[in-house]
Amino acid sequence: MKLIKYISILGIFLVSISSNAQSKESFEKQLLLVQHSWAKIYYESSGDAQEDGFEQLENEIASLAKSFPNKAEAWIWHGIVQSSYAGAKGGLGALSLAKAAKKSFEKAIEIDGAAMLGSAYTSLGNLYHQVPGWPIGFGDDDDAKRFLEKSLKLNPDGLDSNYFYGQFMYDERNYKLANEYLLKARSAPERESRPLADQYRQEEVLTLLAKVDKKLRK
Incomplete structure (x- = not known):
């Protein structure tokens, strides 16, 4: 009887492990699809097509979150x-989306600020930098700098962490x-998992470097 009970418990335990592994694999696959879709929409579409694309993708990532x-990663990508949807939408109507993104990044940080090498801090810092300040929005360059520097501590050699801090410094005329x-x-x-995003981001880096070079030559 004890042996049967032990085998039964072991079976339940193994099924639980298998289920958790499948769940993790499913999450990672779905998140990767979101990442690839984001890159194509952000870099390879514009106007109404881009706005519609982000609207659909927002529904998908909201469901995943x-x-x-x-999962902090889900909230990072939700944000x-x-x-990005806010940027495509533009105008005052985008502010509610920006506020929602802020909450998503804060949720990710609450769960695990180090997830995705601190990407929540990177994106939150950039959001604070891009959104208008009071009385229109919550934008604040002091907060932007603080979050961007936090992201650099977590990911000192990263593409996005360095690009957005470089962009911030350019706007600050440093x-x-x-x-x-x-x-x-x-x-x-x-x-390796984000070749398209890296390709286009590096193009943005080169474009901004050319602008910086002109400023330094004056």
Whole structure:
């Protein structure tokens, strides 16, 4: 009887492990699809097509975050899609999406701020930098700088962390620092799972480096 009970418990345990593994694999596959879709919509579409694409993708990532509420990565990408959708939508109507993105990034940080090498801090810092300040929005460059620097501590050699800090420094007219961090972004290691995003981001790095170079030559 004890042996039968032990085998039964072991069977339940193994089924649980298998189910968890399948769930993790399913989440990672779905998240990767979101990442690839985001890159194509963000970089390869415009106008109404881009706005419609982000609207659909926002529904998909919202569903994923609902299914995996304790996954910081889901909330990070929920925020990225929401903020990108806000950018595509434009105008004051985009502010509600920006606020929703802010909450998503904060949720991700609450769960695990180090997830995806601190991407929540990177995106939240950029959001604070891009959104208008009071009385229109919540934008604040002091908060932007603080979050972007936090992301650099977690991912000092990353493409996005260095690019967005370089962009911030360019806007702050600190061209020497902008150049320093953009060059670091230029030499960032490739992300095997995100070749399209890396390709276009590196093009953005080169474009901004050219602008920085002109400023430094004056």
